[in-house]
Amino acid sequence: MSPLRVAVVHFPGSNCDRDTLWAFREVLGEEAVPVDHERATLPAVDLVVLPGGFSYGDYLRPGAVAARAPVMRAVRAHAAAGGLVLGICNGFQILCEAGLLPGALVRNESGRFVCRTVHLRVESDRAPLTAALRPGEVIRLPVAHGAGNYRLPPGEAERLAAQGRILLRYADARGEVTPEANPNGSEASIAGVADAAGNVMGLMPHPERAVAAWQGSVDGLRLLRSLLGADEGAERGARGPETWIPMWTP
Numbered sequence: 603m604s605p606l607r608v609a610v611v612h613f614p615g616s617n618c619d620r621d622t623l624w625a626f627r628e629v630l631g632e633e634a635v636p637v638d639h640e641r642a643t644l645p646a647v648d649l650v651v652l653p654g655g656f657s658y659g660d661y662l663r664p665g666a667v668a669a670r671a672p673v674m675r676a677v678r679a680h681a682a683a684g685g686l687v688l689g690i691c692n693g694f695q696i697l698c699e700a701g702l703l704p705g706a707l708v709r710n711e712s713g714r715f716v717c718r719t720v721h722l723r724v725e726s727d728r729a730p731l732t733a734a735l736r737p738g739e740v741i742r743l744p745v746a747h748g749a750g751n752y753r754l755p756p757g758e759a760e761r762l763a764a765q766g767r768i769l770l771r772y773a774d775a776r777g778e779v780t781p782e783a784n785p786n787g788s789e790a791s792i793a794g795v796a797d798a799a800g801n802v803m804g805l806m807p808h809p810e811r812a813v814a815a816w817q818g819s820v821d822g823l824r825l826l827r828s829l830l831g832a833d834e835g836a837e838r839g840a841r842g843p844e845t846w847i848p849m850w851t852p
Contacts, residue, residue, distance in 0.1 A: 606830050607647040608634040611677070613668045618654035618690065618810060625810040626651075630826060639671040649686040649829070650677055652693030654746070654808055664707065664749045665695030674700055686730060687802045688829065691747055694794075694804030703797055703804045704762070705754040711787025715748040719818065720785055722793055722807060723773035728766040729796040731803045734828035740777045741821035743807035745785055750806040752788040752795075759790040770794035770805060803829075 608626050612619045619636060626634035635645060639657075644650065657668035668674070674696075681687045681702055689697040697703040710716055724732050724739045735741070754762070762768050770793040774783040784791045786806070794805030809822030 605631065605633040606649060607645075608632055608649045608651060609637045609644055609647040610634055610651045610653055611637045611639060611673055612653075613639040613655070613657035613671060613696075615657045615659050616653055616655035616692070618692075618808065622651055622653045622690070622810045625813045625822075625826060629813045629823065630830065632830065637673060639668065639673050641673050642676060644673070644676045644680055647680075647685070649688065650680055652677070652687070652689040652696050653810075654691030654693060657692055657696065660749075663695075663699065665692060665697075665699040668692075668696045669699035669701075678702065681797075681802050684799070684801055686829070688731065689802075689804040690808060690810065691745075691750070691806055694806055695749065697802060697804045702802050703795060704758060705752055705795070707749050707806070708751045708753055709749050710747070710751050710785070715746075716750070716785045717744070717746040718785070719744045720793075720807065721773050721775050721777075721783065722770045723777045723779065725763070725768045725771055726766040726796075729769055729800045729803055730829045730831065731794070731796070731805070731825055732769045732828060733831070735824065738777060740773060740775065741824065742812070742819045743809060743822055743825075744811045744819075745807050747786070747806055750786040750788065752786075752792045752806070754789050754792075759792065762792075762795060763790070765798070767796045767798070767800075768792055768794075769796055769803065770807070
């Protein structure tokens with residue numbers, strides 16, 4: 603099985619790109635390359651990752667300037683062709699600002715930056731990021747953001763849930779979705795979603811910070827392995843885009 607080719611985009615202010623490259627290269631053994639925000643094209647890759655950080659200093663709104671960077675034209679084309687795209691934290695904000703994912707991420711309800719480990723309940727296994735996990739399963743990942751409060755137009759959360767596009771919700775250790783377990787006030791406690799086709803995914807927690815025991819959790823490794831279609835020995839491609847894309851009707 604040949605390594606998956608991964609591009610990790612760097613914007614001015616990105617601060618999780620090296621961690622993400624390390625996770626894919628050193629932990630997962632995949633081919634991962636950095637890509638500068640000013641590039642007009644992408645190298646031949648299977649997966650594009652927009653990492654966490656504070657792109658362009660979060661001027662205007664988090665992700666607003668990065669969504670208009672030259673490289674985003676190539677990211678749009680990659681997504682339109684069915685290529686995998688994952689946005690983590692600031693990357694999730696960028697994908698929303700670019701219109702590749704629904705909704706918007708605004709300041710945390712508390713008005714304060716939150717940095718801690720949270721529990722997440724898997725809601726759907728109908729996208730590559732969670733395909734190897736079971737709905738209802740509880741995982742632990744760190745969050746670190748000041749604008750992770752996910753907002754949607756009226757009725758949109760219900761529509762996304764009906765389509766299996768809500769991938770993760772904030773929950774307690776037992777998997778109960780409660781206001782106390784929601785670190786930022788996100789609507790319906792949503793922590794991760796997918797687009798209508800299923801190949802563009804965004805989440806606020808950081809899987810790249812939970813890929814080794816010394817980090818306190820390896821549940822991020824499970825998500826990334828799921829994304830690569832390699833979790834628990836499953837052959838990559840066994841649940842590829844040809845499987846999950848037709849599942850949803852926009």
